[in-house]
Amino acid sequence: MSEMRLPNSKHLPVNHLAACFNNTTATYKFYWLISILQEIETGNHLIPKRNLFARMISNSWYTVNYFNVSFGKLDLIQNTVKKIKDIENIPIDEKQQKVFSHLTASKNYDTGKLLWHFNKNVPHRFLSPWFVKKSENYVFAASKSFDNQCLYALHDDIIKINPEWINYLTANSKILKDFCYWNLSLFLQVRNSSVPDIPNKLIKPPSRGNLENQKKFFWDIALQEMGFIKCIYTGKELNVGSYAMEHFIPHSFVSHDLIWNLIPADPSFNSSKKNRLPPLETYFTPFFSLQKTAVKIVKKESPKSKFLLDYLTVLPDIENSFTETRFKEVFQPLVTIASNNGFEFLE
Known part of the structure; x- marks a missing residue:
């Protein structure tokens, strides 16, 4: 073989x-x-x-x-x-x-x-x-x-x-x-x-990353500028220090912690979501809006952030190609494949 x-x-x-x-x-x-x-x-x-x-x-x-x-x-x-x-x-x-x-x-x-x-x-x-x-x-x-x-x-x-x-x-x-x-x-x-x-x-890793760097050097920067955001799942107000880092497409499918798939979320919701998939028709637009706003802020406040490079793995040019349509083209097949492999959707 x-x-x-x-x-x-x-x-x-x-x-x-x-x-x-x-x-x-x-x-x-x-x-x-x-x-x-x-x-x-x-x-x-x-x-x-x-x-x-x-x-x-x-x-x-x-x-x-x-x-x-x-x-x-x-x-x-x-x-x-x-x-x-x-x-x-x-x-x-x-x-x-x-x-x-x-x-x-x-x-x-x-x-x-x-x-x-x-x-x-x-x-x-x-x-x-x-x-x-x-x-x-x-x-x-x-x-x-x-x-x-x-x-x-x-x-x-x-x-x-x-x-x-x-x-x-x-x-x-x-x-x-x-x-x-x-x-x-x-x-x-x-x-x-x-x-x-x-x-x-094939083998369970010793431990999952704690995502503290993604918080501190990307999302905290965005939230400090925005003041607060509302959780796209629960509507709860989130501030620096009061949110959980959430994998939009479950980590158990994508098997990575790249910033383009991470979003702040209500901690209580994050613990209950587990490895379920978000219906894109309900959650993708607010997810994209928050992602794009965060990218704009981080590019201004921390232009050399290594987390901005994460987007280049899915979008060749975040200056011109970071549109909802192009970004959704990244997520739609992932959700479809994950669903076909047994991952369930959020109700």
């Missing part, structure tokens, strides 16, 4: 490991190997399958629930993640390790059934490059003897990592995970061709 290659080994059939991702039609294999590597990093070489299935879900949790990235019709991970979210009542932006711990400890029958569904195909099919066109029963039996230097042995409830592979997997863990994520991003980009920044939607 890409030109990124795995580290060589004189004694191991690394070509078989790379071949695991040939002709991939779903994300299972990527998340399966990532999960194995995570277990090995903890020193675990006799790995419960339940751990691996729970890691597959926790590793894809943020991508599915927060960013609404589509995995394609043939992939069951996406539906499983959403079902487990409802069953276990886990927040959509929960940390990966907490999701994993929750799922491994859960006693819910339906959760267990959803996790164990992946046992039907994933563990033995991943080994298909070592056992070409062999039956599941054959792979189970042959893997226990580590035939063909296969990666692991299959048992009912666990997999056992082949001792010959442990040093290689341990020493190259980061590279191998990067290989998985790189190829996973290519796989998902094909299925989400209009969705921006897929690579940065």
